[in-house]
Amino acid sequence: MPQPMRTAPPRRKPLAAMAAAALAYCACAAAAGDEFTIVIRDGRFEPAELRVPAGQKLKLVVDNRSASAEEFESYDLDREKIVPGNSRATIFVGPLKPGRYEFIDELNRRTPPGALIAE
C-alpha cells in the first residue's frame, strides 16, 4: 500500500508577512480628512490660532513664505517637520480630542507660538 506523501509544513516568514500586512493595511487606510493651511511669514504664524474639528484626521499644510527654513514643532501634536524657505510641507495630525495644541518654530524661537484649537 503506498504511503501517503508527506509534505513539509510551509515555512513562515514573520517579518515578510508583517511587512506585507502592514503595507496592505496602509494602502487601504483612509487618508487624512479636512485640509487646513498655516502660513509662516514675517516671523509669525498666520493664523496664530486655528480652529479645527475634533475627532477626525486633519491635513495641515505649512506654507513657509520666508526665505529661510523653518521648523514646525509641536510636543502636543507629536510632530516635527522642517519646511524649507518658500515651500510647503504637509503634516498629518489627529484625531484630536477637544483642546488646545500649541506649536512653535523651533529654528526661530522669536516666532510667537501658534495653536490648534480642536472643538
Place this chain on the structure above:
Amino acid sequence: MRSLLPTMPRTFAVSLACCAAAAAHAGPADYVFTPHVVQGERELELKYGTARGADGSRSSAESLGLGYAVTGNWFTELYANRESAAGASARAHEWENKFMLTEPGEYDVDLGMVAELEVPQRNGDPYESTLGLLLQKDVDRMQFNLNGLLVRQFHDGQPHRTEHVYQWQAKYRWRPALEFGAQGFGRVERWPLRSEAGGHDAAMGPALFGMLHADGRSVLKYNAALLFGATDTAARRTFRTQIEYEF
C-alpha cells in the same frame, strides 16, 4: 564586536564571541527603534547597558554614535561599539540606516525600515546584518512601537541561521522632560516558536523617557529601562540607557 587578548585561550575566546554574538541581538545597549525621521537632524548618541545573565554572569555594552538625517526619509548613523564579559572586551563598528516609509499620522500606523551592518574589529569574527520593519501608533498621548528584525551573522563567508528579534515599547507622553512606560526585547531562534529551552529570550520592564531643550534646535533626549527576564534563558536583569544630543 570583538577585540580579545591574544593570549586568551581559544575556547574562552570562542565562548566569549558566542556570548557577544547573542548579546548583539538582545544586548544591554540595544534600544527600541522608532520610524520617524526629521530632515537635517544631527545627533551624538551614547548608549550603555549592563546585564546579569541567567547563569549569574555580568556583561556590559557601550556604544557611541554620530548620526545625520540626510533627507526627510533617511537617517544614517555610525557607531563604535564595545561589549565586555568575563573580564574581556570586544569591539565593532556599526552602520545604521533608518528609512521613514510613511509620513507620521498619514495612515493609521506609521511605517519605517532599518538596515544595519556591523563590522568586527578583529579578523575572523563574524559580521552581522540586520533588516527590520518599524511600526508606530499614536493614540492621544500614548505612543506604541513594535519592531520585527531579522538578524544574520556571517563568518568566513558562511551565513549563520537568521534570528528573529522583536522590540516593543509603550509610553505615556506626560510632559517633555518626563514620559513613562515599558519596553520589551526578545529573540526567537526558530519560527514558529518552539517550547524547548534556548529558543526564546525575552525581557521586559519599566522605562522612562524625556527631553530637555537647550538653545535653538539643540535637544538632550534620554530613555532608560530596567528589564527583567521573562524566559529561562534571558538575562535576569538588564539596565539600559540611551542619551542623544540633537543639534
